[in-house]
Amino acid sequence: xxxxxxxxxxxxxxxxxxxxxxxxxxxxxxxxxxxxxxxxxxxxxxxxxxxxxxxxxxxxxxxxxxxxxxxxxxxxxxxxxxxxxxxxxxxxxxxxxxxxxxxxxxxxxxxxxxx
Amino acid sequence: xxxxxxxxxxxxxxxxxxxxxxxxxxxxxxxxxxxxxxxxxxxxxxxxxxxxxxxxxxxxxxxxxxxxxxxxxxxxxxxxxxxxxxxxxxxxxxxxxxxxxxxxxxxxxxxx
Numbered sequence: 477x478x479x480x481x482x483x484x485x486x487x488x489x490x491x492x493x494x495x496x497x498x499x500x501x502x503x504x505x506x507x508x509x510x511x512x513x514x515x516x517x518x519x520x521x522x523x524x525x526x527x528x529x530x531x532x533x534x535x536x537x538x539x540x541x542x543x544x545x546x547x548x549x550x551x552x553x554x555x556x557x558x559x560x561x562x563x564x565x566x567x568x569x570x571x572x573x574x575x576x577x578x579x580x581x582x583x584x585x586x587x588x589x590x591x
Numbered sequence: 592x593x594x595x596x597x598x599x600x601x602x603x604x605x606x607x608x609x610x611x612x613x614x615x616x617x618x619x620x621x622x623x624x625x626x627x628x629x630x631x632x633x634x635x636x637x638x639x640x641x642x643x644x645x646x647x648x649x650x651x652x653x654x655x656x657x658x659x660x661x662x663x664x665x666x667x668x669x670x671x672x673x674x675x676x677x678x679x680x681x682x683x684x685x686x687x688x689x690x691x692x693x694x695x696x697x698x699x700x701x702x703x
Contacts, residue, residue, distance in 0.1 A: 507689045518679060519693045568634055572689050577623055577642050580691055582634040
């Protein structure tokens with residue numbers, strides 16, 4: 477597996493502001509992903525963070541709202557821009573590790589509350 | 592639209608019983624299947640992965656896959672109160688490298 481950390485672990489933000497979430501993994505990985513988990517819901521993939529190229533966004537998510545950086549094989553950031561209360565969620569990064577079958581492991585998550 | 596469906600529960604079983612969690616998926620091209628456990632306030636934790644038809648056992652957990660029926664299940668033997676959590680079924684898309692689609696999750700409660 478992999479050891480994954482996220483910063484911040486939680487935050488309370490005012491509407492209209494932006495928050496950048498960091499994800500660090502202890503080994504080089506090709507694939508990193510960002511998910512959102514709204515209260516009482518399952519996980520929804522926001523985007524795949526590709527090293528050296530732009531992120532690939534899922535339907536319903538756009539780069540202007542969720543810009544992503546992937547400067548190297550151990551680090552990625554997700555920014556939640558111009559926040560509204562509807563952005564209150566847990567944001568999770570995951571990494572893909574090949575153990576005979578490509579498997580995703582999740583970071584501890586960032587709990588975001590937008591007032 | 593590619594979907595993964597689970598009974599949301601809650602599923603309640605007595606301690607020591609077998610808990611059976613089920614999941615169906617719509618994409619016939621799916622190649623990999625995962626069960627994650629998520630405790631309240633925590634991130635998902637991988638329990639089992641399977642990609643071949645049949646059973647795969649790991650301790651008290653058995654994953655079962657039937658690609659013809661597009662069905663995957665998780666059995667938990669000798670259930671313990673510490674198994675009480677939400678169990679998420681995730682399916683790896685056959686055509687989208689690395690992408691997982693998650694079901695809504697089944698809430699399992701194991702009562703003493």
